[in-house]
Amino acid sequence: MKKKLVISTGAGMSAESGISTFRDAGGLWEQYPVMDVASADGFARNPELVHKFYNARRHDLLKAEPNAGHRGLVDLEKDYDVYIITQNVDDLHERAGSKNVLHLHGELMKVRAVDDESKVYQLKPEALDTTPETVIDGHRVRPHIVFFQEAAPNIEPAIELVQQADVFVVIGTSLNVYPAAGLLHYVRPGVPVYYIDPNPAMVPAGVHVLKMGAGEGVERLARELKTTL
Numbered sequence: 596m597k598k599k600l601v602i603s604t605g606a607g608m609s610a611e612s613g614i615s616t617f618r619d620a621g622g623l624w625e626q627y628p629v630m631d632v633a634s635a636d637g638f639a640r641n642p643e644l645v646h647k648f649y650n651a652r653r654h655d656l657l658k659a660e661p662n663a664g665h666r667g668l669v670d671l672e673k674d675y676d677v678y679i680i681t682q683n684v685d686d687l688h689e690r691a692g693s694k695n696v697l698h699l700h701g702e703l704m705k706v707r708a709v710d711d712e713s714k715v716y717q718l719k720p721e722a723l724d725t726t727p728e729t730v731i732d733g734h735r736v737r738p739h740i741v742f743f744q745e746a747a748p749n750i751e752p753a754i755e756l757v758q759q760a761d762v763f764v765v766i767g768t769s770l771n772v773y774p775a776a777g778l779l780h781y782v783r784p785g786v787p788v789y790y791i792d793p794n795p796a797m798v799p800a801g802v803h804v805l806k807m808g809a810g811e812g813v814e815r816l817a818r819e820l821k822t823t824l
């Protein structure tokens with residue numbers, strides 16, 4: 596029986612692919628007021644601006660490729676049952692080939708009907724730009740993103756995964772945004788926890804901190820797991 600590795604990733608996971616993080620120096624929230632472009636109130640006030648912001652993110656994503664860290668997590672599937680819970684809205688885990696990816700904050704390359712959240716549509720690379728007037732399948736659409744002030748519907752399955760983990764790994768997140776940051780508290784007692792981040796946030800005693808970027812960190816993690824599991 597393979598051990599279950601549950602991996603929680605944040606913006607730092609994709610930094611080496613050239614995608615901006617949010618809170619690092621020069622990060623996205625330094626360039627754009629977060630409550631204007633990524634909150635429910637902001638969307639109600641100025642939907643045009645919010646569509647424009649996510650259109651730009653989609654074009655950035657189209658130019659990006661998965662990095663060594665994403666690929667390293669795919670390699671771990673040979674030896675472990677790997678489940679990824681990501682705060683990222685990019686599709687780089689999927690494009691690298693990871694099988695089990697749960698998105699906590701939505702997906703950039705999808706939109707959903709404004710009047711029916713169960714209707715979700717994948718955008719085509721040649722038609723990435725949306726506006727408040729865009730109509731798909733008879734519905735006006737909005738980014739398939741969990742805005743601030745909205746609930747994260749996938750947090751329940753994420754908690755269940757963390758409760759089943761034999762090893763829990765956190766990669767590239769400042770642990771500022773809840774409920775994602777709280778996942779750490781659902782790990783069963785005695786389960787090893789690793790945290791890969793070149794500028795790690797405060798974490799409970801006992802967490803193995805690998806103070807390095809995602810690519811190097813995932814490689815180190817794979818070696819450590821081989822000797823400890």
Ligand code: OAD
Pocket residue numbers: 604605606607608610611616617618619622633682683700741742743766767768769770771772791792793794795796807808809810
């Ligand atoms: P942050 O921008 O808050 O944190 C990024 C983390 O990545 C920091 O801890 C950095 O030290 C780390 N980092 C930078 N370069 C790295 C590298 N090469 N390898 C590994 N780590 C690196 O991003 P998140 O914590 O993911 O939500 O932010 C959480 C949420 O806040 C996002 O999902 C987004 C944002 O508002 C929504 O928009 C809904």
